[in-house]
Amino acid sequence: ADFFRRIEAVDPKVRAYVTLNEAEAMAQAEQLDRRLAKGEKLPPLAGIPIAVKDNISTAGLRTTCSSKMLENYIPAYDAMVIERLKAAGMIIVGKTNLDEFAMGSSTENSALFVTRNPWDLEAVPGGSSGGSAAAVRAGEAALALGSDTGGSIRQPAAYCGVVGLKPTYGRVSRYGLIAFASSLDQIGPITRDVTDCALLLQAIAQYDKRDSTCIDQPVPDYLQALKQDVKGLRIGLAQEYLGEGISAPVQQAVNDAVRVFRDLGAEVVDVSLPYTQYALATYYIIAPAEASSNLARYDGVRYGHRTAEEVSDSVALFMKTRKEGFGPEVKRRIMIGTYALSSGYYDAYYLKAQQVRTLIREDFNRAFQSCDLILTPTAPSVAFKIGSKTKDPLEMYLEDICTITCNMAGIPGLSLPGGFDQGKPIGLQLLGPAFGEATLLRAAYGFE
Ligand code: GLN
Numbered sequence: 001a002d003f004f005r006r007i008e009a010v011d012p013k014v015r016a017y018v019t020l021n022e023a024e025a026m027a028q029a030e031q032l033d034r035r036l037a038k039g040e041k042l043p044p045l046a047g048i049p050i051a052v053k054d055n056i057s058t059a060g061l062r063t064t065c066s067s068k069m070l071e072n073y074i075p076a077y078d079a080m081v082i083e084r085l086k087a088a089g090m091i092i093v094g095k096t097n098l099d100e101f102a103m104g105s106s107t108e109n110s111a112l113f114v115t116r117n118p119w120d121l122e123a124v125p126g127g128s129s130g131g132s133a134a135a136v137r138a139g140e141a142a143l144a145l146g147s148d149t150g151g152s153i154r155q156p157a158a159y160c161g162v163v164g165l166k167p168t169y170g171r172v173s174r175y176g177l178i179a180f181a182s183s184l185d186q187i188g189p190i191t192r193d194v195t196d197c198a199l200l201l202q203a204i205a206q207y208d209k210r211d212s213t214c215i216d217q218p219v220p221d222y223l224q225a226l227k228q229d230v231k232g233l234r235i236g237l238a239q240e241y242l243g244e245g246i247s248a249p250v251q252q253a254v255n256d257a258v259r260v261f262r263d264l265g266a267e268v269v270d271v272s273l274p275y276t277q278y279a280l281a282t283y284y285i286i287a288p289a290e291a292s293s294n295l296a297r298y299d300g301v302r303y304g305h306r307t308a309e310e311v312s313d314s315v316a317l318f319m320k321t322r323k324e325g326f327g328p329e330v331k332r333r334i335m336i337g338t339y340a341l342s343s344g345y346y347d348a349y350y351l352k353a354q355q356v357r358t359l360i361r362e363d364f365n366r367a368f369q370s371c372d373l374i375l376t377p378t379a380p381s382v383a384f385k386i387g388s389k390t391k392d393p394l395e396m397y398l399e400d401i402c403t404i405t406c407n408m409a410g411i412p413g414l415s416l417p418g419g420f421d422q423g424k425p426i427g428l429q430l431l432g433p434a435f436g437e438a439t440l441l442r443a444a445y446g447f448e
Helices: 002-014 022-037 080-087 130-137 154-160 194-204 222-226 248-263 274-297 314-325 328-341 347-367 393-400 404-409 437-447
Strands: 017-020 049-053 091-096 143-148 163-166 186-191 234-238 267-271 373-377 413-421 424-431
Touching: 002 017, 002 022, 002 091, 017 130, 022 091, 049 080, 049 130, 080 194, 091 130, 130 143, 130 154, 130 186, 143 154, 143 163, 143 194, 154 163, 154 413, 154 424, 163 194, 163 437, 186 194, 194 222, 194 437, 222 437, 234 248, 248 267, 248 373, 248 413, 248 424, 248 437, 274 328, 274 347, 274 393, 274 404, 328 347, 347 404, 373 437, 404 424, 413 437, 424 437
Parallel strands: 049 091, 049 143, 234 267, 234 373
Antiparallel strands: 017 091, 143 186, 163 186, 163 413, 373 424, 413 424
């Protein structure tokens, strides 16, 4: 009840939530109270209020992807992560705003409304999981789930001064996550601190055969990992992430963090990731290509929006529906993706991009032979003003320069607060080898 009161007080300003789940949440809380009163022992996260990004399916609770296309869509089933939250007794507070279909870096691409940064209401919260990050920072939920295809958990976490983790590809089931780019998408925690992050990851990481890319790997005890100290860890620094385009205060924050890690007994080594320079171009072929295919299902027939206009045939139905239902960024991605996949261009663009993706992955494999994790900025600067980057899509894409390689390599990445610039938080990113979440959490906890 306290959280809903807090939401009433601050959400008219922050606008993190698309849908609230108040009646259901209160009923669940009362039920937990009754079980407690009977002396029952509840799991550790029981009763904790959590916010869920609105591209994660919740049975009976509207799931919009912040798109007109799904504005009235009520899923018939829960995503695997939602089943896990419910099994842990957690309470879903509501569904949070995002860039439409998770395409964007500021939440300004939401077809519903813009979410604001709790540190500065004139600034963006980052994106695409801007609603989740803002909700946690503004005290409108204790924890949140986001999704990350090219930085969408980590960059909003950085901009809102919270912790965000994109797990290894295959660590968390994508079952019930509305697909953007299936080979890059992962669900992960957005939390106030590293301990919460470890707890939430523990709750959602589990093999699930309904996601064919989910990997059957034992799940370590992440909380236990926090108890080991940072001493002896080898932290890699890559010049490719520290040069041009990164603001001076952000560079300074990385330097300060290096000092902290050294003081904690870590060893700092130089690594090189030469293919980083091609990452942005590669990502903006692969992600739109997969999106164009995934979004083909919104045709006005199966579910979602359907044009109310009189149509002469099915092609006209598809066209009118999609014209009305998708916003400009989604249309842009579908066009780029369809072009890159079309016959005659496939080899030149999509195939090439996949080859470069392999080189990026090999860069990391090589680097992790001489270090345990890599420290970079999460974003080139701090949260920018609302409206300042909406005119030029390329400028918005540059936001993702530090975060997208992680998705392309399938490795885990964690963003944690590492200082301030002009009163707004700076995010530091830790990248680790596949299934290295425990090491990332351990280093982040030591730093925190
Ligand atoms: N900003 C990136 C994009 O627009 C990443 C989005 C995401 O991770 N979902 O594609």
